[in-house]
Amino acid sequence: MSRFVITGGKRLKGGLCPQGAKNEALQVICAALLTQEEVIITNVPEILDVLKLIELVEGMGVKVERLARGEFAFCASDIDFRYFETEDFYNKAVSLRGSIMILGPLLAIHGSGVIPKPGGDKIGRRRLDTHFLGFERLGATFEYDALNGCFKAFATKLKGNYMLLDEASVTGTANIIMAAVLAEGVTTIYNAACEPYIQQLCLMLNSMGAKISGIASNLLTIEGVKKLHGCRHRCLPDMIEVGSYIGLAAMTRSEITIKNVNIRQLGLIPDAFRKLGVRVEERDDDLYIPRQEHYMIEDFIDGSILTVSDAPWPGLTPDLLSVFLVVATQAKGSVLIHQKMFESRLFFVDKLIDMGAKIILCDPHRATVIGQNHESQLRATKMTSPDIRAGIALLIAALSAKGVSSIHNIDQIDRGYENIDVKLNAIGADIKRYM
Template sequence: MSTFEIIGGQPLKGELTPQGAKNEALQILCATLLTEEKVTIHNIPNILDVNKLIELLSNLGVSVSQESKNSYTFEAKDIQLEYLNSAEFARKGSSLRGSIMIIGPLLARFGKGYIPRPGGDKIGRRRLDTHFIGFEKLGAKFHFNPGENFYRVEADQLKGAYMLLDEASVTGTANIIMAAVLAQGTTTIYNAACEPYIQQLCRMLIRMGAKISGIGSNLLEIKGVSSLTGCEHRILPDMIEIGSFIGLAAMTRSEITIKDVAFKELGMIPDAFRRLGIKIELHGDDIFIPKQDKYQIETFIDGSILTIADAPWPGLTPDLLSVFLVVATQAKGSVLIHQKMFESRLFFTDKLIDMGAQIILCDPHRATVIGLNQEQRLRATTMVSPDIRAGVALLIAALSADGTSTIHNIDQIDRGYENIDLRLNAIGANIKRINL
């Protein structure tokens, strides 16, 4: 387990280029199982979760070749399905939540898909019902062994069906899409997630020969085909990392340029930061955050306290609420942060309170932040990163605080952010990695 030692209180200045999108990469990598032909993927982030999934695919029999720093070719020609019954697969699959998305492609192509109950962040219940109900709608039989914590789905031939998803699950939608592209007949998915990650997956599958309409909406129609071919695909820049950098610039009173952000794919993220009073300038496809000594939170039109809440796309992504909460601690004014999706994601606020932030944790889903207006810096402290997004939020807080802070369990941060210490040190941060 590794640790960050951070000397905070210094403004940063320079350029940052976002990594490839973690959440898109996990879907795209699983989609390589749908064909025996070569699939080349560019802009793959070098992070723990993605590297674990690449290793898992390789163990499953996928031929993996690294073409350059962030580009790989995958050839799923000789899949070893017996690996799914191994103790090694049970161990590796359970440590990575993204592994759930290998089931759809395996079920579509080979008629069976097994996975141990996947792990991931400890942020509350993250049920998988949407995935398996969707597979059952397509004709698969579902089995769960509570003793082994193992999920199994099997089908002789998947058949297209109409389904209304009980929730607009991003990974659930992706998994069902990948199963449906090789099913017989037409599949209609209503209440589908429509995040840019899902749109990217659909466009990649179309290049492979799939027939999908309704991309970008919550109503998808998929006409099954008999087989798919290889293709080439480039992953979008990571919108969560872009939002994290915006928040970092505001909290540390820094002047930062974020390069090549694919601005049109960011949805309401920039406007949500603007509502906190943060100035954002668009230069071509770069975001420039000028140095601000202070920023003021808007109110609603009637003067009531602003609420920032997560919602299915095109609403605000829940993965950034931890960053919004931290940024609000130094704003002028107050805001209610409402995390609707996960009931444990706001529990990291006790660390911020220890640092001097004024936060009222109303319940597991809501926190009211009373901003300090940059008049009182946060205090340095010792913390433990509970999950990826809270971890980077605590890192931002530490970089803005006076003194030396320590963050333990930074493997959680490494799961989602590529060489974050080296990249931030290059623009003036003082982060020391200690490998224990």
């Protein structure tokens, strides 16, 4: 099992450039299935999850060419439907949660699709009802093959309809949008997710000839078209990686500049760190985090303890709560971290407690953190990464701890962060990778 060995307690200094957005890349690669013409996508993060999806669509018959680092051309002119009956398809699709988003394009183009129950992080229940209820509103039928763990969907013709989503699911919204752009008539999606990833998907589809309005809101109107053409699309910087670097700077008391972050698409992330007392300065399109020996958590106006919680966009992304929790362990003051969406994402705190953090896990969704104001440094220890976001939080903790730590199962971190060890070593970290 691959592992990192980290010598912590070092101050870092320098500039970091975030990769392209993982969650956006997974969506727009699936969107390339909607046309037989060439689609070129740039600023693609070459991380495990994205590369697995590229391998999956390549197996389906999509012609894929790597033009340069982070730049790929896709041409879905000859899909091989026999591939969906193979063990190779099942094994690749089941290992990746993003694989569910091939279903919308397949329904739109070919009237049928099959996908095994997808994998991904083990962070609690991650139901798929929103996807299939949306497909049903467009006129599709589906069945679940419990024996083989596969979802199958069919549609003679997709027709536009009004729908109120039961939850603002990002992947569910993306899947329904991709099915609806080629449906007959007008589709209205209320309670749609409106994260930057969804906005980017809609802008890309419009550049391909789709007619989507209401972008950046939770009410989307899609006028179906008969055909889409090719396009060129660039992924946004990954806001989760940007937030991870802010947390890293605070925990290691380092001076870091995060370059070309697309500040307007970061939402509440910089302000949420500021509430923990972390200085975040905007310099053109860069974020500068100066070296801070101490940072103090703000209370609410009435004096009550600060709560940091996730919410659908434009609320705070759940993917950064693990990082906020780690940063709070060395702040001055206390904070309640409330992870509303996933009931297993906070269970990694036992590893932080072993390192000397003062955390009370109230229940699967809430943890109270009593900050130590850098007066009691975290201790080095041996850890295993349970998922992508807990993994990066543990890496940040290890980099701030005194001594030598090890993190096993780092494939989880590699799923979301491209060459993280190389990037951080370049600004002064000491991370060794062992295969």
